[in-house]
Amino acid sequence: MTEKHIIFGSGAIGRATAEESLKDGKKVLIVNRSGKMDEMPAGVELVAANLYDPASVRKVAEGAAVAYQCAQPEYNEWQEKFPPLQQAIIEGLTGSGTKLVLVENLYMYGETGGKPMTESTAHNARTRKGQVRSAMSKAAFTAHEAGKLRVTSARGSDFFGPWGTDSAIGNRLFAPLIDGKKAQATGKLNIPHSITYVRDFGRALVVLGESDAADGKAWHVPNDQPRITQEEFIKIIAEEARVEPKMSGMSKFMMWMGGFFIPAAKETVEMMYEFEQPFIVDSSAFEETFGMQATPLREAIRETVAWYRSHPEE
Numbered sequence: 001m002t003e004k005h006i007i008f009g010s011g012a013i014g015r016a017t018a019e020e021s022l023k024d025g026k027k028v029l030i031v032n033r034s035g036k037m038d039e040m041p042a043g044v045e046l047v048a049a050n051l052y053d054p055a056s057v058r059k060v061a062e063g064a065a066v067a068y069q070c071a072q073p074e075y076n077e078w079q080e081k082f083p084p085l086q087q088a089i090i091e092g093l094t095g096s097g098t099k100l101v102l103v104e105n106l107y108m109y110g111e112t113g114g115k116p117m118t119e120s121t122a123h124n125a126r127t128r129k130g131q132v133r134s135a136m137s138k139a140a141f142t143a144h145e146a147g148k149l150r151v152t153s154a155r156g157s158d159f160f161g162p163w164g165t166d167s168a169i170g171n172r173l174f175a176p177l178i179d180g181k182k183a184q185a186t187g188k189l190n191i192p193h194s195i196t197y198v199r200d201f202g203r204a205l206v207v208l209g210e211s212d213a214a215d216g217k218a219w220h221v222p223n224d225q226p227r228i229t230q231e232e233f234i235k236i237i238a239e240e241a242r243v244e245p246k247m248s249g250m251s252k253f254m255m256w257m258g259g260f261f262i263p264a265a266k267e268t269v270e271m272m273y274e275f276e277q278p279f280i281v282d283s284s285a286f287e288e289t290f291g292m293q294a295t296p297l298r299e300a301i302r303e304t305v306a307w308y309r310s311h312p313e314e
Contacts, residue, residue: 002027005209006064006098008051008089009071010037012163013103013156016202017068018044024206031060032071052085057092064098066209076263078129086136094148100140101209102153103201104218106281107271108134114278116226119155119218119285127270137218144216152214154204156221157281158274161198161300162307165314168268168275169195169233174308177237182246186268187275189231189249194223194281197300207290214290220283222294227280236298240305249275 005021007014010032018041021028028044030037035048049060051071061067069089073081086102093100109117110125123134137153144151158169165171172184204221208214231247238245287293294300308314 003066004029004064005066005068005206006031006061007068007070008032009069009103010046011070011072011166012159012161012198013201013205014068014070015041015163016161016198017070017205018202020199020202020206024210029060029064052081052088054088054091057089058096061093061096061098064096066099066101067093068205068209069100069102070205074263076267078132078267082132083136083139087139090140090143090149090151094143096149099150099152099209099215101205102137102140102151103205104137104153104155105133106155106157106274106279107132108137111273111277114280116280116282117220118282119220129267129271141216141218150215152208152216153218154201154208154221155218156196156201156204157194157223157279159196159198159201161304163314164198164304169230171314173234174237174304175314177234177243177246178241178305178308180243182248183234183237185230185234185247185249185275187230187249187272189234189247190229191276192227192278192280193230193233193275194226194279195228195233195297196221196223196281197295197297197304199300199303200294204286204292207292211290219286219289220281222283222287222292223281224294224297224300226283227278228297230275233297233301236301237305240298240302 005026006029010030018028022043030046031049050056107130108123109121125131140151159167160169168186177183234247235245
């Protein structure tokens, strides 16, 4: 019988995970609120479910070997809605035998003063969203330690790639440049900032889902050229798109001003330290344990440029 993998959430990372699972010969089910999805990957089944309800989670995940938690509320609703969403998923999967693989970011570490982040970096977040991320992660691994379910997680940096339009490294960089306009980066352009390719994120999640050695631990998704600056990244985009590398960086004050009109911009203000000091991810533990290397950055950017050109409406 073909092994069933279920993916909660149909955003860019959920899509990438589905595509990687299909390559691996799995039966793939994506779950979101609406039961609708643009350009659904061929071979994927899509259903609607209320993931805030443990009973609904339990029903839709019945028979799944692995569940990938890629769902999240709106950025400005994290504090109120994210913890109960993930807790409902954990409760729904408890005792089912389904392994839970979490999508996480790096907010829980807080400011490191430019020191590279490893999986053993202490949770030292002072931001609201960083504290939410830390509490959620600790709760999930506490459930693992209590024997309720198997848990592992993949932690990635700001990501780019197909469908990754909402990321700080996504639509504000690629779309304007391809149209011959100026890329609107966040913060300083000339400091190192690790960037994750969304297809590597999906591949890493599937690797963790299939490995017993991953259980009970968080792992950093591999990034090619983890010390690249946004300026260098934008120049490669421009080269691949064959356009002039125009760019500017939005300061913390500009983001604060934008927050009066755009809720997501307001929520970004407290996270601006990521773009004002070196933000470097050490993913050597994942690479050495699982033998996975990130997609070469230029190749990943080339694929992303091609996607944006084929999806001008996005």
